[in-house]
Every structure is written in C-alpha cells, then in structure tokens.
Amino acid sequence: MATELQKATVDTLEQNIKKMGKVSVSRAMREAVTIDGKKYAPSVAKNPKILTSSKGFQEIYAKKGLSVGLIAGSLKDDIEKKPQNRVAELRLGAEILKMTDKENGEGNKTLIINITGETAQRYNLIPTPSPKGNSTG
Numbered sequence: 001m002a003t004e005l006q007k008a009t010v011d012t013l014e015q016n017i018k019k020m021g022k023v024s025v026s027r028a029m030r031e032a033v034t035i036d037g038k039k040y041a042p043s044v045a046k047n048p049k050i051l052t053s054s055k056g057f058q059e060i061y062a063k064k065g066l067s068v069g070l071i072a073g074s075l076k077d078d079i080e081k082k083p084q085n086r087v088a089e090l091r092l093g094a095e096i097l098k099m100t101d102k103e104n105g106e107g108n109k110t111l112i113i114n115i116t117g118e119t120a121q122r123y124n125l126i127p128t129p130s131p132k133g134n135s136t137g
Contacts, residue, residue, distance in 0.1 A: 004034045012032040
C-alpha cells in the first residue's frame with residue numbers, strides 16, 4: 001500500500017508536469033510534503049529510484065492505468081508509425097529497458113590493475129615486457 005508521502009510525491013510530480021512540462025522525480029521528492037509535515041530526506045531525494053522502484057509508487061500508477069504493458073505497447077506503436085525518424089522513441093525504450101546508463105551513471109569503467117608475471121602465466125595472459133634500461137655506451 002502506498003504511503004502518504006508517496007501519494008504526495010506523485011501529486012507534486014503531476015503538478016510539475018502540468019506547470020513546467022518536465023518530469024523530475026527527484027525535484028518532486030524534494031518538494032512533496034504530507035499533511036502532517038513529513039518530507040523525504042535530501043539524501044533520499046537524490047536517488048529517485050528508491051521511490052520509483054517501490055511497490056507503493058508502482059501501485060499508484062497502476063491504479064491510474066499506467067502499466068508496463070501500456071507503455072511498451074504505446075512505444076511499439078509509435079516506433080512502427082515513424083520508421084524514418086524514431087530515435088527519440090528508441091532512446092526512451094532503451095532507458096525503460098535499462099539499456100542506457102542514464103539513471104545509474106556508472107557506464108563503462110577502465111580498470112588498471114597490476115599483476116605479477118606468475119599470475120599472468122597462470123591465467124594465460126601475456127605480460128607486456130618492460131623496456132630494458134637505456135644505457136648508452
């Protein structure tokens with residue numbers, strides 16, 4: 001069951017969409033206040049996935065008729081209607097399917113590790129030989 005704070009946040013989110021046309025769950029979480037004065041802590045509001053992945057939040061939108069099936073079906077229809085210009089729809093679909101790094105911000109990372117020659121041989125890695133001293137003469 002959705003909490004009062006979750007309900008207040010959804011109301012704030014919908015008001016922001018109507019006023020500004022933008023969707024920022026984090027902003028709605030910072031602005032939402034229940035009747036008895038409860039608010040999300042700033043540290044929680046910085047991670048909107050805490051709210052959006054909660055059962056209460058999903059329950060609220062399910063009651064409003066917004067479901068995974070509806071989103072997927074509508075997105076599929078939009079993509080099929082615009083075969084030449086569908087970048088925005090495909091990008092949205094990729095975000096929904098968690099195929100992009102937009103939410104988690106982690107992306108690819110380059111890790112540099114040092115291992116011994118013995119370890120490299122054990123795992124069939126070929127170590128790059130270090131250059132010999134450049135002594136002249």
